[in-house]
Amino acid sequence: EDVVNKIAAGEIIVAPVHALKELIENAVDAGSTSLEILVKDGGLKLLQITDNGCGIHKDDMKILCERHTTSKLKAFEDLTAIGTYGFRGEALASISHIAHLTVTTKTADSSCAWKAQYAGGKLTAAKPGQSAEPKACAGRPGTQITVEDLFYNVPSRRRAFRSASEEYSKIADQVGRYAVHCTGVAFSCKKHGEAGVGIAVPATASVRDRIRIVHNSSIANELIDVLVTNNQYGFKAEGLVSNANYSGKRTSLLLFINHRSVESTSIKRAIEQTYAPFLPKGGKPFIYLSLEIDPARVDVNVHPTKREVNFLNEDEIIELICDEIRTGLGKVDT
Ligand code: ADP
Ligand code: MG
Structure with missing residues (x-):
């Protein structure tokens, strides 16, 4: 026992x-x-x-x-x-x-x-x-x-x-x-x-301040806001992502689903592909993304450690988020 x-x-x-x-x-x-x-x-x-x-x-x-x-x-x-x-x-x-x-x-x-x-x-x-x-x-x-x-x-x-x-x-x-x-x-x-x-x-710090404190100012100064809400797939995505001026050695993906820190290889891959045309060869983005999804749509039968999460309409949701990031990246003049 x-x-x-x-x-x-x-x-x-x-x-x-x-x-x-x-x-x-x-x-x-x-x-x-x-x-x-x-x-x-x-x-x-x-x-x-x-x-x-x-x-x-x-x-x-x-x-x-x-x-x-x-x-x-x-x-x-x-x-x-x-x-x-x-x-x-x-x-x-x-x-x-x-x-x-x-x-x-x-x-x-x-x-x-x-x-x-x-x-x-x-x-x-x-x-x-x-x-x-x-x-x-x-x-x-x-x-x-x-x-x-x-x-x-x-x-x-x-x-x-x-x-x-x-x-x-x-x-x-x-x-x-x-x-x-x-x-x-x-x-x-x-x-x-x-x-x-x-x-x-400190408790009062904004998300941007928090990124500045935990990571560094060169990232924090090059962030764009992301916000996508969608009723069809029952989700809201909010975040701060690096712009085309920032190019890191490896992808930093701070991903939260329903306020739990999780990992998602599919989200990471899709985001890297979205950035590729905007960054110097080999350059990688910084992403903070908080996704709120109807709990009924999130796969609960993942590994007990809950590190990789799957959810319904994953491809469609990821595409909508990447579209929003692409639009944001396009707006930045380099
Ligand atoms: P779960 O979080 O899934 O409920 P845990 O084993 O993590 O299970 O915690 C068991 C319970 O102990 C929680 O449901 C909560 O009631 C209590 N608990 C654990 N940590 C704290 C904490 N830091 N403050 C208050 N209550 C706590
Ligand atoms: Mg617990």
Whole structure:
């Protein structure tokens, strides 16, 4: 049973960045306006995320890491939203099977914060002989999730990591994506024990400011707005994309579907083809694109990691977006 859980967890979380992505999404879902992320050894030693969201009720802490525990279904009566938004109640459960997990949380109506440790889906004592029940402690409203020693009990997975800095750059990339997309939310991300801040975005920054902060000014100065709405295919696409003056070494595609960071090879290819006639040979664009699609049209039966997403009328929707980009590129005089 436990082996099955461990294997399932290892399928959802292959690298530290996958655990962190789930934790970022939870913090954003909790209505947070501030996310602070701390990383040690590329996330293998420590991944910590502190938010100022709604917190978790003490009574819910017991079942928090049981598989399929989610508080998010009532808000989305359309059950197809489960797959699309990843509300499957599996992230914390998975993490508790392959790492040491500590949760400290306070709701607005609680007079104190509560702290608990988890292992294998259940509350566990911090030290042998102690109670596993949540302990009262001081704390501000919101939640702090601490993930330590990821894959400590999956040696084969642990051995697969070549370098902490490689894992950290994947983490910084993913944090950067959410930091660009989530307006109204402040983000910070840094390596434990280092003075410099990796990423620091204030809550008030616009998307353009966020791109300027996370990426660089040479990109931010060369962006054009994209907006497509379409009733026939039930979608809205909004974004900022580089113009013909910008030419990068490789394509940067910051893609969100229904506010989840995802990947789509077909969108990437189509966009690269759209830019090709406008850029010097080998030049690549920067794309930030947020697509909102009727959840019923998004394929929920993709791989559990939700990294590649498929949706209905993909070709038509991509064509409409690329048409809009082409029009925008044509307007820029070079
Ligand atoms: P899901 O996000 O699919 O519901 P998770 O395992 O990611 O499943 O989280 C389980 C539940 O724990 C969530 O539904 C939510 O109620 C609660 N939760 C997790 N993280 C936070 C957070 N940062 N703030 C408030 N509640 C949280
Ligand atoms: Mg979640």
